[in-house]
Each structure stands twice: as C-alpha cells, then as structure tokens.
Amino acid sequence: xxxEENLSKSTFELLKKTxxxxxxxxxxxxxETKARENDGSTAQYAMDIIQKNLDLASRNxxxxxxxxxxxxxxxxxxxxxxQKKFTQIAEKEIVKxxxxxxxxxxxxxxxxxxNKGMNIGPGHPAIxxxxxxxxxxxxxxxxxxxxxxxxxxxxxxxxxxLNAGRDLSGVRKVILEAVLKAQGKGCSPGVLGVCxxxxxxxxxxxxxxxxxxxxxxxxxxxxxxxxxxxxxESANKLGVGPMGFSGNTTLLGCKIGMLNRLPASYYVSIxxxxxxxxxxxxxxxxxxxxxxxxY
Amino acid sequence: xxxxNYPFTNEAVRELKVGDQVLISGTIYTGRDAVHxxxxxxxxxxxxxxxxxIYHCGPVIVKxxxxxxxxxxxxxxxxxxxxxxYQWEVMRDHGIVGVIGKGGMxxxxxxxxxxxxxxxxxxxxxxxxxxxENIDEVKNVYLEELGAPEAIWELxxxxxxxxxxxxxxxxxxxxxxxxxxxxxxxxLIKDK
Ligand code: SF4
Numbered sequence: 001x002x003x004e005e006n007l008s009k010s011t012f013e014l015l016k017k018t019x020x021x022x023x024x025x026x027x028x029x030x031x032e033t034k035a036r037e038n039d040g041s042t043a044q045y046a047m048d049i050i051q052k053n054l055d056l057a058s059r060n061x062x063x064x065x066x067x068x069x070x071x072x073x074x075x076x077x078x079x080x081x082x083q084k085k086f087t088q089i090a091e092k093e094i095v096k097x098x099x100x101x102x103x104x105x106x107x108x109x110x111x112x113x114x115n116k117g118m119n120i121g122p123g124h125p126a127i128x129x130x131x132x133x134x135x136x137x138x139x140x141x142x143x144x145x146x147x148x149x150x151x152x153x154x155x156x157x158x159x160x161x162l163n164a165g166r167d168l169s170g171v172r173k174v175i176l177e178a179v180l181k182a183q184g185k186g187c188s189p190g191v192l193g194v195c196x197x198x199x200x201x202x203x204x205x206x207x208x209x210x211x212x213x214x215x216x217x218x219x220x221x222x223x224x225x226x227x228x229x230x231x232x233e234s235a236n237k238l239g240v241g242p243m244g245f246s247g248n249t250t251l252l253g254c255k256i257g258m259l260n261r262l263p264a265s266y267y268v269s270i271x272x273x274x275x276x277x278x279x280x281x282x283x284x285x286x287x288x289x290x291x292x293x294x295y
Numbered sequence: 296x297x298x299x300n301y302p303f304t305n306e307a308v309r310e311l312k313v314g315d316q317v318l319i320s321g322t323i324y325t326g327r328d329a330v331h332x333x334x335x336x337x338x339x340x341x342x343x344x345x346x347x348x349i350y351h352c353g354p355v356i357v358k359x360x361x362x363x364x365x366x367x368x369x370x371x372x373x374x375x376x377x378x379x380x381y382q383w384e385v386m387r388d389h390g391i392v393g394v395i396g397k398g399g400m401x402x403x404x405x406x407x408x409x410x411x412x413x414x415x416x417x418x419x420x421x422x423x424x425x426x427x428e429n430i431d432e433v434k435n436v437y438l439e440e441l442g443a444p445e446a447i448w449e450l451x452x453x454x455x456x457x458x459x460x461x462x463x464x465x466x467x468x469x470x471x472x473x474x475x476x477x478x479x480x481x482x483l484i485k486d487k
Pocket of ligand 1: 066145147187275371420422
C-alpha cells in the first residue's frame with residue numbers, strides 16, 4: 001500500500017475506535033464511580049447501564065451513543081506535511097464511516113435545514129493543525145455530542161449575580177454554577193474542560209483542548225491543579241448524580257487551562273463533555289501505518 | 296425493580312412513583328419533534344395512542360432490502376424538553392399513559408401527568424446499544440414521510456430499562472434535585 005492509502009486506513013481505524021471505545025483512563029473512572037454509588041440507588045442503576053453499554057459497543061464495534069457529535073481532529077505534524085491532503089483524506093474517511101454506520105448523519109445547514117447526510121460541510125469536521133519539531137505525525141480525535149455541548153457556558157467576570165469577581169474565587173463560583181445549571185442534561189456524570197482568560201473564541205477553543213488531557217493527568221500549574229480538585233469535589237457534593245437522578249457522582253473530572261486576557265476582559269469558558277467521552281489518538285510510523293495508540 | 300407490561304393501563308401507571316426503577320415490556324411508539332407538531336396541528340394520528348407509551352427517540356434504523364425487515368442499530372433517548380409545549384395535549388387528546396425520554400420535562404407536562412394519568416420515564420442518555428438490545432422487533436412504521444428519525448416506529452421491547460422521574464401524583468425528581476442541589480450550591484459558594 002502507498003503511504004497515502006495507509007493514511008486513509010489509519011484515519012478510518014481511528015474513527016472506528018473513537019466511536020466505539022472509550023479511552024482506558026475514562027473507563028477506569030467510570031468503574032470507580034459505579035462503586036461509589038449506593039447499592040440499589042437509581043444512580044448505580046444508571047451507571048450499570050452505562051457500563052453495560054460500553055461493553056456492548058466495544059464488543060460489537062458499534063457507536064457508544066447514537067449522537068456521534070462533532071468530529072474534532074487535532075493533528076501535530078512536522079514541517080512539509082500537507083494539511084490540504086490530510087483534510088481531503090479525513091473527509092473521505094468520514095463519509096465512509098458515516099455510510100458504514102459508525103457516525104450518524106450529523107451535519108446540518110442552519111439556514112436551509114438541509115442535512116446532506118455525509119457529515120461534511122462548513123465547519124465539519126473541525127480539524128486543528130499544529131506544526132511541531134518532531135518528525136512524527138500524531139492524530140488525536142474526539143466526538144462531542146450536542147446534548148453536552150448545549151450545557152456549556154461562557155462567563156464574563158465580574159458576574160454580579162453571584163458576586164463573582166476577577167479572581168480564582170470568582171472563577172470557582174461560575175464554574176460551579178455551570179454544573180448546577182447543567183443538572184443531568186449533558187448526560188452526567190460529565191467532565192469539564194475550562195479555560196480562564198483568552199478572547200471569546202480562543203477561550204472556548206482552549207476549554208475543548210483540555211479534553212485532550214487524560215483524566216489522570218496532573219496539572220503542572222499549582223493554582224489550577226488545586227482548583228481542578230476543588231471543583232471536582234465540590235461539584236460531586238451537589239448531588240445531581242448520573243443523569244440527574246441524584247447521587248454521589250456529578251463529574252468524572254475537571255481540567256482547567258489558561259490564556260492571557262486583555263486588561264478589559266476576563267472570560268471563563270466551560271465546555272461539558274458527557275460520560276460518552278470519546279477520545280482516541282494515534283502516532284503514525286514513517287509509512288503512515290499506526291505505530292502507537294496514544295490514550 | 297418494578298415492571299410495566301403491555302397492555303399498559305392508567306391504573307398501572309398510577310402505581311409508579313418517582314425514583315422507581317422500571318423494566319418495560321411490550322409495544323412502544325417513537326415520536327419526537329415532527330410527530331408532536333403533527334398532532335398539535337390536529338392531524339389525524341395513524342395509530343391509536345390510547346393507553347400507549349411514546350418514546351422520544353430518533354433511532355438509527357436500517358432496512359434489509361431482501362427481507363424488507365427493519366433493524367435498530369442505535370436507539371437512545373433524545374432531549375424531551377423540546378416537546379414541553381405539546382406533551383400535555385397528547386395526553387389529553389390521545390390518552391397516552393407514558394412518555395420515555397431524557398432530561399425531564401416541565402410543569403405543564405407534570406400537571407398533565409397528574410390530570411390524565413401519565414408518567415415520565417427517564418432512559419439513560421447515550422446508552423444507545425443497551426437500549427437497542429432491548430428492542431426485539433420493529434413491528435411497523437407510520438408517517439415515514441417525516442424522515443426515519445422523525446417517523447413513528449412501533450417497537451416491541453423486552454425489559455427496557457428506565458427510571459420514573461415524574462409521576463402522576465405531582466412529583467418530579469428533576470425539580471427535587473434542582474432544589475436540593477441549588478441549596479448546596481448556595482452553601483458552597485458562600486464568601487468566607
Ligand atoms: S450528551 Fe453525550 S451521551 Fe448524551 S446523547 Fe449526547 S452524545 Fe450521547
């Protein structure tokens with residue numbers, strides 16, 4: 001096979017695995033969660049069903065959830081890599097995966113309401129390229145559904161409703177309010193990706209980048225690490241629970257990053273990822289076959 | 296664990312309380328945005344919904360061209376809140392006794408449940424494979440012209456797992472959890 005054919009094949013493999021199998025760091029936390037819920041509770045019942053669903057999806061190689069969401073792709077590549085060619089290949093493989101039932105027909109024209117059924121159109125897939133110094137190519141992929149996307153939020157501090165100022169205590173208040181408002185609607189238990197700072201656009205982008213971190217990844221920034229732990233603990237005290245049925249687990253994790261802000265603005269952007277946290281990644285060999293699964 | 300078996304009745308549904316874990320067996324009908332709008336516009340319903348359960352679901356279904364049989368590939372619940380303006384009318388005019396969905400519904404629906412004897416059953420969002428596994432057969436399809444996800448699919452299910460989150464006695468788990476979590480939230484963000 002040519003290198004190009006290998007790239008197509010690797011991209012398809014990545015799509016297939018992302019839609020049907022959660023990464024091990026997430027499945028591990030889901031298992032722990034189940035054990036933490038009280039025996040016989042509706043929360044545990046929901047977690048049982050989630051666990052069963054994950055087993056079935058991975059065994060039968062079927063989509064974990066029927067909402068296969070936005071396809072987010074992050075490519076790190078060396079100098080000389082053709083972004084244009086990769087985009088063409090990715091689009092072709094997404095069409096194939098859609099026809100094979102691995103992805104739902106999910107891309108809709110907002111003006112006409114038309115769904116061409118192939119998952120290709122302005123803004124979809126969302127591919128982010130980054131040139132790095134290494135000579136390898138890595139492709140990371142996430143599928144993010146609409147239900148959880150709808151409960152994301154962006155705050156501009158100060159936020160007087162909660163008396164939330166431009167400091168970490170203010171940041172903490174608005175993040176917790178976002179979790180409160182989401183209740184079970186984003187298919188809890190979920191994971192938060194948060195960005196403090198940036199402009200409206202870059203801030204939301206960075207909040208999603210946080211989902212590329214493994215759940216057991218430790219934040220190198222001391223203040224942010226403490227805030228992540230605080231949010232996770234506090235949010236789980238809210239008692240919203242799986243699906244909003246009440247219970248001990250409302251969040252599976254919280255990841256927080258930062259970007260410099262302008263003196264005049266202070267944004268906190270919160271993205272919510274449902275329990276169906278579909279994230280996978282591959283490192284490619286010289287001939288574009290998969291040399292390593294990243295997560 | 297409780298069971299709700301076909302044929303469903305008002306009486307059986309009145310027995311159910313918020314927090315009950317229920318396994319449903321029998322016939323259910325999918326219906327989402329387009330169907331609710333269709334009924335709201337006073338169109339004649341192609342099936343008799345009296346004592347039936349409506350499932351807010353846009354399934355992924357494939358047709359076997361040789362046998363003509365349908366197969367459900369994925370069938371998780373969709374967000375119910377969008378049907379809030381219409382749901383109580385469907386209870387009043389068509390006599391449904393159950394609604395399956397996710398995310399819960401509002402006061403109008405809760406009042407409808409109490410008045411007409413209906414119950415809201417919450418399926419686990421995202422659990423497309425488990426729920427598809429509990430569907431034994433696609434028995435029929437109505438209003439197919441609305442498109443596959445929007446059509447009314449008549450499904451035969453066994454032990455379809457749900458939780459009662461709104462009952463016919465005026466109780467809503469969603470309202471309860473929102474209240475209690477808001478109180479805890481107020482405590483958590485108190486300035487020290
Ligand atoms: S929020 Fe996630 S789990 Fe829930 S329906 Fe959407 S994609 Fe599926």
